[in-house]
Amino acid sequence: MIGRAGCPFCERISREDYDLSWLNAVSFEPLNPVTPGHRLFVTRTHHSPLSDPFERIRDWKPGQEMYPAGVKDVLPLLTNWRHVNRITEPYNLILNAGAEASQTIEHLHLHYIPRREGDGLMLPWTSAPTPEEATRD
Template sequence: MKKDDCIFCKIANGEIPSATVYETPECRVILDLAPANQGHALILTKEHYDNIYQLDEETAGKVFSLATHVAKAVQEETGCEGLNIVQNNGEVAGQTVHHFHMHVIPRHAGDDVQVTWKQGETESESLKALADAIKKHI
């Protein structure tokens, strides 16, 4: 399914021009118009999924496999020393376009790109209880 009012659906399906890096039947890989660093790419699904919760496992496998190929190509071209793969779900997590997509962000020593969080602490008993509770849903 595609959404008529979704800009990423239009880009992914070639209705809006983009700096396309690669394309598969399921995805289009483009360079981000507002990159964190040069070489910042986006992997867009051609079908519309609002977020990872709607993504089927087969498509997810293809997207994540594609991310490894894109990461290697970005590293080869940019000479980056590291790389972040970021995928946000929901506004509270930083998702601004409600179409599943993945960021491939090359990183260099001293860049000012921020992909961080404050590390929390937990007790081993509560960690085990949470792990057991999550297992019930898998």
């Protein structure tokens, strides 16, 4: 297997279980799509969205762009895929980084989620009081 042992995405990539493929990334429908057309865009190389960028900070120079490792591999492919397929529908693009942010697989991936009026999808964002507001009476 290529990638990290035990990573479901690395295992899936190793089995070539995807329907779109590029040099640096693959794309496939998630096991539980939240809307019709929901896709995952996944880096071929195993990157952790939380730890990998910090390993590269020591080499950063002023003026350089800084992205979580792998985002520069995936985002242009997703954008090009939408353009080539003439996809113009509204969508959410979500990167979860860490369990508290709803990440369930520690391998960098972007969720492309098409949106339609009345699709019923409620994103897990709710208004929460700031620490200052929480201490007010």
